[in-house]
Amino acid sequence: HLHPTHPLALAPVAAPPSTVDGFVREFLLNLNSGRGVTLSNASATDKYFALAHTVRDYLMARWLEDLRRQREVQDKGVAYLSAEYLLGRQLDNNLLASGLSEIAEEALAACGIDLDVLRQQEVEPGLGNGGLGRLAACFIDSLATMGVPNVGYGIRYEYGIFRQTFVDGQQAEQPDAWLSLGSPWEFAHPEGAQTIAFGGHTETYDDEGVPRSRWIPAWNVQAVPYNYMVPGYQNGRVNTLRLWSAVATNSFDLRVFNSGDYEEAVRAQTYAENISKVLYPEDSTPQGKELRLQQQYFFVAASIRDVFDVMLPADFELTNLPERIIFQLNDTHPVIAVPEFMRVLVDEKKMDWDAAWAVTQQCFAYTCHTLLPEALEVWPVELLGRLLPRHLEIIYRINEDFLVAVREKFGDDEMRIRDMSIIGEHPVRSVRMAYLATVAGAKVNGVAELHSQLLRDKVLPDFNEFYPGKFINVTNGVTPRRFVRLSNPSLSGLITDALGTGWVTDLERLRELEAYAEDPEFRTQFAEVKAANKRLLSDVLRERDGFEVSDGHMLDVMVKRLHEYKRQMLKVLHIVTTYEGIISGRVAVGDVQPRTFIFGAKAAPGYVMAKRIIHLINAVGSVVNNDPRVEGKLKVLFPPNYNVTLAERVIPAADLSEQISLAGKEASGTGNMKFALNGALTIGTDDGANVEIRELVGDDNFFLFGMSEPEVESLWAKGYKPSSFYNADSGLRRSLDLIAAGAFSGGDRSMFEPIVSNLLYDDRFMVLADYSAYIGAQAKVDAAYADQDAWTRSAILNVARCGYFSSDRSMRDYIERIWHTAPSF
Numbered sequence: 001h002l003h004p005t006h007p008l009a010l011a012p013v014a015a016p017p018s019t020v021d022g023f024v025r026e027f028l029l030n031l032n033s034g035r036g037v038t039l040s041n042a043s044a045t046d047k048y049f050a051l052a053h054t055v056r057d058y059l060m061a062r063w064l065e066d067l068r069r070q071r072e073v074q075d076k077g078v079a080y081l082s083a084e085y086l087l088g089r090q091l092d093n094n095l096l097a098s099g100l101s102e103i104a105e106e107a108l109a110a111c112g113i114d115l116d117v118l119r120q121q122e123v124e125p126g127l128g129n130g131g132l133g134r135l136a137a138c139f140i141d142s143l144a145t146m147g148v149p150n151v152g153y154g155i156r157y158e159y160g161i162f163r164q165t166f167v168d169g170q171q172a173e174q175p176d177a178w179l180s181l182g183s184p185w186e187f188a189h190p191e192g193a194q195t196i197a198f199g200g201h202t203e204t205y206d207d208e209g210v211p212r213s214r215w216i217p218a219w220n221v222q223a224v225p226y227n228y229m230v231p232g233y234q235n236g237r238v239n240t241l242r243l244w245s246a247v248a249t250n251s252f253d254l255r256v257f258n259s260g261d262y263e264e265a266v267r268a269q270t271y272a273e274n275i276s277k278v279l280y281p282e283d284s285t286p287q288g289k290e291l292r293l294q295q296q297y298f299f300v301a302a303s304i305r306d307v308f309d310v311m312l313p314a315d316f317e318l319t320n321l322p323e324r325i326i327f328q329l330n331d332t333h334p335v336i337a338v339p340e341f342m343r344v345l346v347d348e349k350k351m352d353w354d355a356a357w358a359v360t361q362q363c364f365a366y367t368c369h370t371l372l373p374e375a376l377e378v379w380p381v382e383l384l385g386r387l388l389p390r391h392l393e394i395i396y397r398i399n400e401d402f403l404v405a406v407r408e409k410f411g412d413d414e415m416r417i418r419d420m421s422i423i424g425e426h427p428v429r430s431v432r433m434a435y436l437a438t439v440a441g442a443k444v445n446g447v448a449e450l451h452s453q454l455l456r457d458k459v460l461p462d463f464n465e466f467y468p469g470k471f472i473n474v475t476n477g478v479t480p481r482r483f484v485r486l487s488n489p490s491l492s493g494l495i496t497d498a499l500g501t502g503w504v505t506d507l508e509r510l511r512e513l514e515a516y517a518e519d520p521e522f523r524t525q526f527a528e529v530k531a532a533n534k535r536l537l538s539d540v541l542r543e544r545d546g547f548e549v550s551d552g553h554m555l556d557v558m559v560k561r562l563h564e565y566k567r568q569m570l571k572v573l574h575i576v577t578t579y580e581g582i583i584s585g586r587v588a589v590g591d592v593q594p595r596t597f598i599f600g601a602k603a604a605p606g607y608v609m610a611k612r613i614i615h616l617i618n619a620v621g622s623v624v625n626n627d628p629r630v631e632g633k634l635k636v637l638f639p640p641n642y643n644v645t646l647a648e649r650v651i652p653a654a655d656l657s658e659q660i661s662l663a664g665k666e667a668s669g670t671g672n673m674k675f676a677l678n679g680a681l682t683i684g685t686d687d688g689a690n691v692e693i694r695e696l697v698g699d700d701n702f703f704l705f706g707m708s709e710p711e712v713e714s715l716w717a718k719g720y721k722p723s724s725f726y727n728a729d730s731g732l733r734r735s736l737d738l739i740a741a742g743a744f745s746g747g748d749r750s751m752f753e754p755i756v757s758n759l760l761y762d763d764r765f766m767v768l769a770d771y772s773a774y775i776g777a778q779a780k781v782d783a784a785y786a787d788q789d790a791w792t793r794s795a796i797l798n799v800a801r802c803g804y805f806s807s808d809r810s811m812r813d814y815i816e817r818i819w820h821t822a823p824s825f
């Protein structure tokens with residue numbers, strides 16, 4: 001027998017040789033022994049799985065080696081707690097990271113297989129809603145690429161974000177059964193399951209003279225870990241993403257089973273397994289449902305246990321925890337981790353309360369991702385106490401101590417005490433999770449300069465005064481691996497020809513392209529890249545949706561979740577205005593720049609107004625696209641089911657990036673960064689990270705319009721009357737009247753009436769107030785686009801000046817300002 005300390009037992013088996021022949025062998029082996037088929041009778045699924053397993057085999061030795069070394073060196077690690085990871089397809093990313101793309105392509109060709117066909121087989125894991133979930137995926141990519149020890153913790157939803165289809169122009173939702181064929185990227189470890197308890201009551205007891213509390217839960221579920229490789233970009237490093245899946249426990253079944261009720265027992269099992277069944281499709285609007293809190297507690301409790309059991313030696317000195325671990329809370333979703341951590345330290349590890357709290361305040365940091373007050377989660381005390389009674393006690397105690405400190409600092413200002421209390425009283429007694437996170441966190445960060453400033457000054461000003469220095473900014477970023485190198489190979493080739501390969505991990509090097517913007521030859525090549533990307537998109541949309549993208553059109557793109565604050569309606573009004581101008585003869589057809597408007601957007605299934613707007617976009621599209629008077633001039637395309645995979649095709653092809661939220665509402669945006677990095681020009685408000693993009697690319701290369709955040713505030717204060725804007729602007733009047741008259745609903749005046757009257761009489765997001773500025777800015781876009789060469793120059797400067805928006809830079813900022821971790825070995 002090999003002794004466990006024998007070198008052969010310690011070291012992972014070496015990866016297969018990185019040659020075409022080696023790859024072919026490994027691939028065929030995976031087909032034969034992994035799928036039980038030969039090449040001649042393998043299905044596309046078989047081949048995709050065998051290929052994925054082959055890539056895994058190459059990464060495996062590094063992964064095992066990294067895990068071993070991390071255990072050995074005991075460096076400080078980051079536990080990123082996120083309810084969402086919007087990963088996108090894994091195959092290409094993992095091929096790129098392992099440096100195997102070319103070898104794989106050749107090896108498959110030798111087997112008569114087109115790699116591209118196998119790429120299409122992968123169902124993307126859509127375990128997130130939008131920007132917040134995609135950001136988490138970018139961050140773990142950057143940490144692996146920078147060699148920083150990190151585990152991403154989350155939930156392995158059986159169903160990710162719903163699949164969107166349109167039925168008569170209206171959104172319909174289908175379940176996203178992404179696991180129906182299995183996932184070749186995951187490693188299940190049922191033997192490593194954690195038991196996660198819920199419900200019951202608490203009691204106090206005498207622990208050898210020390211009064212203590214303990215929790216006597218009523219039921220529990222098993223949390224089964226699934227591990228995913230997170231390979232760094234060609235650096236031999238592989239981190240781990242660990243997602244938890246809920247399984248019913250035996251004890252759970254037995255309790256009911258013993259009473260002889262088989263059906264009830266099965267029902268109970270379903271109940272337990274519901275916890276990781278489905279991603280909540282709400283984006284920026286929490287639902288407050290009990291199952292959601294179950295999900296949150298489920299994954300953070302399992303993750304904390306995992307850190308204690310797997311990362312730390314059994315005899316670890318707990319006061320040293322801050323030297324080993326930092327939990328980053330991705331929004332309020334994982335904030336229940338704070339009382340859970342306290343419960344483990346105080347009730348289980350028998351630590352003194354004050355010592356435990358001191359440790360906790362150094363082991364957590366909180367990222368806020370919103371400015372919408374309604375998006376800050378609150379949990380009714382009744383619900384939280386029923387599901388997690390001990391945690392509620394702990395939250396009360398944290399709050400008591402906190403309010404004592406507030407009184408010490410601010411005096412008995414009862415109003416302020418009420419405002420700052422972690423427990424809110426209206427409309428029902430509730431726990432304010434953002435406040436809990438702020439009190440517990442070593443640092444609280446916003447996600448763009450403007451957002452962080454508004455967070456300090458408007459959302460949590462009392463906390464900022466109470467905790468000077470706690471509030472900081474870390475501007476978001478996106479991974480250049482997926483969003484430039486992989487999604488835009490032509491542009492990447494052009495950049496690499498000019499600068500060499502280093503830019504992929506050092507994106508500020510794109511600056512060197514500034515000089516190339518002045519080179520006519522380079523501009524021609526850059527324009528050719530854009531044209532080629534448009535043809536690629538055109539092929540994808542033809543195949544996927546039967547759409548035709550006309551040559552020579554400006555591609556004007558607005559892709560993001562459907563939300564009123566993002567103002568897709570402003571875009572619709574621009575389209576209707578342009579259309580109305582042409583058909584009424586007021587605008588000469590020849591004066592209009594041919595444009596294709598592309599939308600991509602999912603609406604939360606319960607968000608009625610958002611769904612109406614989707615319906616309207618489709619309705620406008622079907623009228624515009626079928627009207628011979630605008631043929632060849634205007635086109636509206638709304639491919640359904642916008643996701644990461646489609647984003648990777650749309651963004652590189654775009655000319656114009658629409659970032660038109662009402663100032664002060666979009667925390668950051670990250671699509672804005674992806675577009676600019678791919679050479680689209682932005683038309684945008686001074687909101688979120690748009691502000692920083694504009695500062696970097698310069699006013700000449702950005703179409704700014706609309707009210708600033710202070711102007712928005714002052715218009716609200718004055719009393720906003722949307723109808724006065726309607727009355728004052730004839731173009732706006734004609735456009736809204738056209739919609740109201742049923743021009744896009746076959747004469748039916750009721751269909752879109754709720755949209756029109758909402759804009760006229762409420763208009764929370766001030767679409768009408770910004771309409772005329774937007775139309776003016778779009779005229780400037782038209783004029784600028786007429787000079788193609790100047791436009792291309794601006795596009796190059798956008799690419800050159802946006803290296804700052806790499807998520808590698810974001811991660812460096814987190815490391816320096818919050819985590820104080822370092823790349824290890």
Ligand code: GL7
Nearest residue numbers: 131132284369447666667668669670
């Ligand atoms: C978001 C913000 O709305 C978005 O502006 C930001 O870019 C993103 C990542 O920080 O986080 N917050 C949020 O709740 N969702 C977001 O996308 C869903």
